[in-house]
Amino acid sequence: MNEFLQFLAEPIAQRSLWACGVIGFSNGFVSALVVLRKSSLQIGTISCALLPGIALAILLFGLVQLSILAGAIIAGLLVGLGSLFLSRTSRIDHDAALSILHATAFAIGYIILIRLGLQQKVDDWLFGNIMSMGNVDLWISYAVSALAILTITALHRPLLIYLFDPRAAATMGIPTRAFSYGIFALIILVLVSSLQAVGAFLTLGLLVAPAATMYLITDDAAALFWGGGLIGGLGSITAFFLSYPLGWHLGATIIVVMGIIFLLAYFFAPKHGIVFRNIRQNGKNEA
Amino acid sequence: MVTTHDHICWGGGVHHHGGHNLTVSGLRVSYRDVEALRDISFSTHCGHTLALMGPNGAGKSTLIHALAGFVQAQAGTMLWNGQDLLHTRHEIAFVPQRSAVDWQFPITVRQLVEMGRYPTLGIWKRVSEHDKHIVNKALETLQLGDLQHRRIGELSGGQQQRAFLARALAQEAHILLLDEPFTGLDVPGMQSLGQQLRQLADEGRLIIASHHNLNNAAELFDQTLLLNKETIAFGATADVLCPEHLHRAFGFSPAATTHL
Numbered sequence: 001m002n003e004f005l006q007f008l009a010e011p012i013a014q015r016s017l018w019a020c021g022v023i024g025f026s027n028g029f030v031s032a033l034v035v036l037r038k039s040s041l042q043i044g045t046i047s048c049a050l051l052p053g054i055a056l057a058i059l060l061f062g063l064v065q066l067s068i069l070a071g072a073i074i075a076g077l078l079v080g081l082g083s084l085f086l087s088r089t090s091r092i093d094h095d096a097a098l099s100i101l102h103a104t105a106f107a108i109g110y111i112i113l114i115r116l117g118l119q120q121k122v123d124d125w126l127f128g129n130i131m132s133m134g135n136v137d138l139w140i141s142y143a144v145s146a147l148a149i150l151t152i153t154a155l156h157r158p159l160l161i162y163l164f165d166p167r168a169a170a171t172m173g174i175p176t177r178a179f180s181y182g183i184f185a186l187i188i189l190v191l192v193s194s195l196q197a198v199g200a201f202l203t204l205g206l207l208v209a210p211a212a213t214m215y216l217i218t219d220d221a222a223a224l225f226w227g228g229g230l231i232g233g234l235g236s237i238t239a240f241f242l243s244y245p246l247g248w249h250l251g252a253t254i255i256v257v258m259g260i261i262f263l264l265a266y267f268f269a270p271k272h273g274i275v276f277r278n279i280r281q282n283g284k285n286e287a
Numbered sequence: 288m289v290t291t292h293d294h295i296c297w298g299g300g301v302h303h304h305g306g307h308n309l310t311v312s313g314l315r316v317s318y319r320d321v322e323a324l325r326d327i328s329f330s331t332h333c334g335h336t337l338a339l340m341g342p343n344g345a346g347k348s349t350l351i352h353a354l355a356g357f358v359q360a361q362a363g364t365m366l367w368n369g370q371d372l373l374h375t376r377h378e379i380a381f382v383p384q385r386s387a388v389d390w391q392f393p394i395t396v397r398q399l400v401e402m403g404r405y406p407t408l409g410i411w412k413r414v415s416e417h418d419k420h421i422v423n424k425a426l427e428t429l430q431l432g433d434l435q436h437r438r439i440g441e442l443s444g445g446q447q448q449r450a451f452l453a454r455a456l457a458q459e460a461h462i463l464l465l466d467e468p469f470t471g472l473d474v475p476g477m478q479s480l481g482q483q484l485r486q487l488a489d490e491g492r493l494i495i496a497s498h499h500n501l502n503n504a505a506e507l508f509d510q511t512l513l514l515n516k517e518t519i520a521f522g523a524t525a526d527v528l529c530p531e532h533l534h535r536a537f538g539f540s541p542a543a544t545t546h547l
Contacts, residue, residue: 036392165388171355221392
């Protein structure tokens with residue numbers, strides 16, 4: 001315990017704690033978009049497709065944070081928007097196009113990284129390592145979090161109309177094409193900026209589970225965003241305090257905590273959890 | 288039966304000189320190389336309930352989507368009071384087919400109806416007393432007052448249809464476009480929706496809906512556009528749905544129950 005308190009006094013520990021809170025909150029907040037758009041798997045595939053962008057950036061510019069981020073964003077957008085384009089211009093559906101592009105991209109990225117002799121780094125990108133995030137990484141991540149939360153809050157009204165009923169949104173003068181691409185771009189931006197914290201494989205948990213959990217608790221769309229943010233943030237902080245004493249990998253612990261919170265809601269949520277729903281139904285049957 | 292002068296426009300600010308007129312002429316819509324509609328022409332005005340009828344694949348939905356601006360016409364014009372319909376898009380409210388709606392979406396009836404105020408409110412403006420009044424009135428008109436805090440997924444089919452109509456009213460739209468509104472409703476639900484549409488039309492709106500049931504069309508709609516890629520007939524429902532027209536649209540003469 002003493003050892004843990006000593007560790008907490010270290011600047012790197014405090015920095016990681018902050019990072020957990022902020023990244024957890026922003027990912028949880030944005031997860032409402034992913035859940036309401038029903039695009040969880042899409043986002044999962046894109047997160048893996050970021051790898052070649054990272055690899056190419058390192059190949060061209062070396063291990064420079066900003067270029068790595070830019071590379072990841074470009075790769076994510078290319079695969080994401082490229083798959084939209086492929087599906088709109090051929091008879092292949094979006095899921096299939098995305099699967100092909102993402103697998104190909106991931107393979108290319110893996111080959112380049114191994115060729116560059118960066119096996120060690122590969123682990124960090126796939127599974128995350130908050131401790132390894134430098135100051136620049138953190139500030140970029142904080143800035144992206146703020147941008148995402150502000151944008152979503154400011155555009156809340158048209159955003160919900162678009163998410164619920166894109167066609168009616170179009171008749172109401174909401175630029176649906178721009179919203180479609182904009183939401184996609186925003187999710188990818190958040191994904192990339194928190195990639196180093198939870199990694200390409202695990203990030204899906206943080207970008208889906210918080211709002212999915214809220215979905216079982218509330219019937220209010222706005223609560224999905226703020227509640228998702230709280231679950232993401234507090235869950236990640238909890239994971240931070242669990243991972244050190246247990247000696248568990250921090251990124252993985254965050255995702256495990258998210259999974260547990262989700263399962264708890266699945267069983268015990270007052271309105272949509274299966275336990276109370278069954279109790280209510282039994283009550284009705286007996287009455 | 289149809290009056291064109293006493294309109295009820297809740298929001299005001301719109302002037303009616305002899306009623307609003309919708310004129311579609313020579314409309315052609317194709318998807319890539321496949322022609323979905325050609326040379327569709329008709330002219331109607333508010334106060335009417337207009338059914339778009341024809342066999343499957345006749346282009347009923349396509350025409351609704353073209354009027355709503357979801358698909359672009361390759362040729363022809365759609366004029367609303369002499370102006371391009373798509374330049375006055377706030378005049379149009381679209382009611383989606385029930386199967387196209389995500390009923391699990393976390394939104395209450397009231398929140399759904401409030402969405403209709405968006406064209407007036409935009410992104411930033413605060414919801415005023417006037418807006419609340421209009422939302423309340425829309426809920427009342429469609430007898431949804433008691434259900435306003437229910438989640439939309441908890442409503443019956445007829446109630447769901449009415450909730451979307453209430454949004455259209457809150458939008459203060461003059462043209463209501465409905466995609467197969469009667470599909471999947473039971474008989475009482477169908478009758479009450481039919482009366483509701485009639486009343487909304489009598490108040491000065493133009494109701495346009497795709498519809499496939501020949502047996503009840505004359506009860507529910509006073510005008511019909513019978514089409515099969517192109518216009519077969521247009522006019523009063525009873526006149527349009529005569530054996531000769533039906534034969535041309537469907538390639539056979541459906542049962543005699545259509546003579547109403």
